[in-house]
Structure formats: C-alpha cells, structure tokens
Amino acid sequence: MERLKQRILEEASVLSADVLKLDRLLNHQVDPELTMEMGREFARRFEGDPITKVITIESSGIPIAFATALTLGVPLVFARRKKTLLAEPDAWSERVPAFTKGIVTDLVVSRSLLSPDDVLLYIDDIIANGDAARGLISIIARSGAKLAGVGIAVEKTFQSGGRLIREQGIRLESLVRIASLADGKIAFE
C-alpha cells in the first residue's frame, strides 16, 4: 500500500535495528481516513471468505480492525491483555511475552464470543516476533472457530513472526513489508 509506505517514511522513526516507532500513525495517534483505507484493503483481500467476525488484540490493532469490521459489516472482538493469576473459567487465555515491553501478559477472550460457527479474520497493526499473534491463533484454534487469515498493516520480515504463521499454513497478508531497519534506515521489501 503506497500511501502507507509514504506516511511511514514521513512520520515513523527508527528507534533501533529492531524497533520502528509508529506513534504518530498506528499506536498512539491514528489518521481515521488512512485507517479506513487499510480496512477496505483487508476487506478486499479477504472478500471471498465468509467472515463472521474480525478479531484483534488491544490496543493498537483496534482502529484498523474496526475499519475492517465496519467495511465487512461484521462485529469486532478484541482480545484483552490481563495480568491474571487465576484462570477465568468463562474465557480462553494464553500467556504471551510482549516484544516491546519486556513483560508477560495473558491474552483473554470470553468463550461466549467465539464459536465453531465463526470464521474469523485476525487484524493487527504490526508483526515482529509474533508471540501475541501465535497466542491469539492458539485461542482461536481451541475455540473451534475457523481462521480465514491474518491481516497485518506493517510486517517486519527480518523478524520471524510472519514466516512462522505462514509455516502453519495460515494465510497472512501484510500491507507494508519492512526488510530492515539497519543503520537507522527503513528499507521496504
């Protein structure tokens, strides 16, 4: 998606060889029109699939996932991140490390919101090592719902998250693929 690439060049900053700061674009401030364009693009790429719900993980994935769900005319579910010591009997949960935060959280989705009749499209803003994504995919598998695929706005292809998900035979579509952040420069694929 050319417009997203352009905005990344204009507004993102490289914090390290691993981390791209997208505060002005994806995870602290968002441009609703650009976000709707991303949502429409994901809806277009998965238009052959009988999606019943869009799912994401709080918080940064919510705007793009909302835009996709609005375009498709289906509900949006967002997995909560919690620090829980006790298992919740009414929820699916998976413990996952958070790449940028150096902490562990539990992803939690209420059992009442996923059923074997659902066909889900999982949308998120960024994929790096993919720990949270694999956690959510595992929750989806346990719920019995089908996963039509994964849509990611920004895939860092020099980290393993996207590749590991594709190796599970899951369709993953990314709008922008970043091959390297070396030397403080953003290199697209």
Place this chain on the structure above:
Amino acid sequence: MERLKQRILEEASVLSADVLKLDRLLNHQVDPELTMEMGREFARRFEGDPITKVITIESSGIPIAFATALTLGVPLVFARRKKTLLAEPDAWSERVPAFTKGIVTDLVVSRSLLSPDDVLLYIDDIIANGDAARGLISIIARSGAKLAGVGIAVEKTFQSGGRLIREQGIRLESLVRIASLADGKIAFE
C-alpha cells in the same frame, strides 16, 4: 440514544450494584454500525466547536472515539495506560486508579501529540467514578490544549464521575444515563 438503550437491555448484564458488564457491546465485542451511530451523534452534539483532535484512553474508548474522529475528519489520539516507574521526559503522565481492576496505572500522552493550538473532544465508553477521566483532563490542561467537552456513551449517574467533571465547568454529553443498578435491574434516568 434509544437504540443504545435497547441494546443495553438486550445484551448487558448487571454484575453488582456498581458494575454493568458491557462485554458484548462496548469493551470486548463491538458492533461497528452501532458504534458509528454513536460517533455521528457525538460529532453532531459538538458540531459548533472547532475540534482539531479526538482523544480517548485505551482500550474500550477507542472504537467510539475512532468513529467520532472519522465523522469529524480529524486525528484520533489514545492515551496509553502504563505501569512505569520512571517518568518519561517526552510525555505527560498522570497516575490513576482503575475502577474495575483495583490497580493503579499511569496514563501517558506524548507531548508531541498535544499543543496549545489543539481543541480536543474527549470520548470514552463509560464513566463511573471518573478517576481516569480526571487524569486525562489534567493532562490536557497541562498541555495547554483546549477541551471542547467530553462525550460518554454510558454514564452511571449514581456514581460521581460525570457530576465532578461538570462541576469543573466542562461540558459533558452522555448518550445513555443509568440511574441505578440496584436489585440487578438497569434503571435509566
């Protein structure tokens, strides 16, 4: 907003005399069309104000705030909740208790995203005691930005949050006002 009242009666459940569970409607699953209707209603109520940005707090406020920002054609900023021990020099932060979680978090907004030229509309899903809302309002005041007002989907008027904000002379609009959850029943005002 009649349609929101109806959906609350159909899909919310009363957990205690203080807590209404809105998991299927606001804070775990959302209906994009209903959310857009809420966003358009907030945009209509504040249409005389020269809003430059919509602001909210992650996570549950994001869909409605996004819908409002999309309608108004302005960016959306969402304050992050963090557990930080160190102050971040580039950010405004306020420590706030979280009503339903029994914990304390820091609300954080990057200084680069708010300026004295901004006129902000603060949108959130629910107001109870209003601790987080007061924290964000304090950040806005410190940034020098103007606050046009606050838009809340569900105000629990038997708790003090909404009243305390109005007593500061701030305009607060709520779409649905709940007067009581006593005896497991939802009583609208």
